Amino acid sequence: MSLRHASLQKSEIETELKGSFMELRKVLFELNVKDASLLSTAWALLRWHDAHQFCSRSGQPTKKNMAGSKRVCPSNKIIYYPQMAPVVITLVSDGTRCLLARQSSFPKGMYSALAGFCDIGESLEEAVRREVAEEVGLEVERLQYSASQHWPFPNSSLMIACHATVKPGQTEIHVNLRELEAAAWFSLDEVAAALRRKGPYIRQQDETFPFWLPPKLAIAHQLIKEWVEKHSRSSLPA
Ligand SMILES: [Zn+2]
Structure with missing residues (x-):
């Protein structure tokens, strides 16, 4: 998907890609194993980043590393890893x-x-x-x-x-x-x-x-x- 989609409305994306957004929980098991695993990892990781924007010790905003595999608090260097x-x-x-x-x-x-x-x-x-x-x-x-x-x-x-x-x-x-x-x-x-x-x-x-x-x-x-x-x-x- 190209970057300009970021500014498009959901309905515009649906029209352009001739598809529709569905709740992942409902369709995860309808996908093939590889897609299901990728989507499940991506969904979990995005949600984790969203919920760990701030350091729980200092209250300062945390920073995501390049790979998205962890977040670091710049003020006290605490590293946060995604948890299961x-x-x-x-x-x-x-x-x-x-x-x-x-x-x-x-x-x-x-x-x-x-x-x-x-x-x-x-x-x-x-x-x-x-x-x-x-x-x-x-x-x-x-x-x-x-x-x-x-x-x-x-x-x-x-x-x-x-x-x-x-x-x-x-x-x-x-x-x-x-x-x-x-x-x-x-x-x-x-x-x-x-x-x-x-x-x-x-x-x-x-x-x-x-x-x-x-x-x-x-x-x-x-x-x-x-x-x-x-x-x-x-x-x-x-
Ligand atoms: Zn901190």
């Missing part, structure tokens, strides 16, 4: 079923793995155990790291995905309604069927649409898919 908050995404399983939950802020009908910010001083393992206990009242027996992903909203998180297993027979859930709207155990067949459905990520959803899962590029989707693949293999006849 670690978030654990946990798929709890009892060996045959997995636990999916929804927050009231989720799009209607969407269920996902449990998620929560790590508290300061906590290890990932401690955060997983605490979140699972707090949100659904279950005790994690084993946990295993799966993968991680940067998520730019609302203020850059590093999503760390884990599989957690509870003891068979200790599966009664107590949903913490301050954090979750609902949580339940789902069978392998139910989850496998939900993975095959394409969720109504943008389009309107009708009342009878069955529950659906986060879109393919979301780390929660990958975590759920991994669980389904592992359990489908082990439930195949020998």
Whole structure:
């Protein structure tokens, strides 16, 4: 895009480029992996610069370095680096079923793995155990790291995905309604069927649409898919 666009109105840019501005949060997962990653990094970095214009010690304006990778306070030389908050995404399983939950802020009908910010001083393992206990009242027996992903909203998180297993027979859930709207155990067949459905990520959803899962590029989707693949293999006849 040429520089003169800086003085154009949004609508003029849309007309000239024959496109339309859309909220990144809504379209991020509709893009290809490379574009999604670039846009997510750019969005997070621009927001961080915008929110760190002043030194929190001296109150003086900070200066961005050439690469945009940090800001420096000219008066006391404090260097500020962009930060990410670690978030654990946990798929709890009892060996045959997995636990999916929804927050009231989720799009209607969407269920996902449990998620929560790590508290300061906590290890990932401690955060997983605490979140699972707090949100659904279950005790994690084993946990295993799966993968991680940067998520730019609302203020850059590093999503760390884990599989957690509870003891068979200790599966009664107590949903913490301050954090979750609902949580339940789902069978392998139910989850496998939900993975095959394409969720109504943008389009309107009708009342009878069955529950659906986060879109393919979301780390929660990958975590759920991994669980389904592992359990489908082990439930195949020998
Ligand atoms: Zn300063």
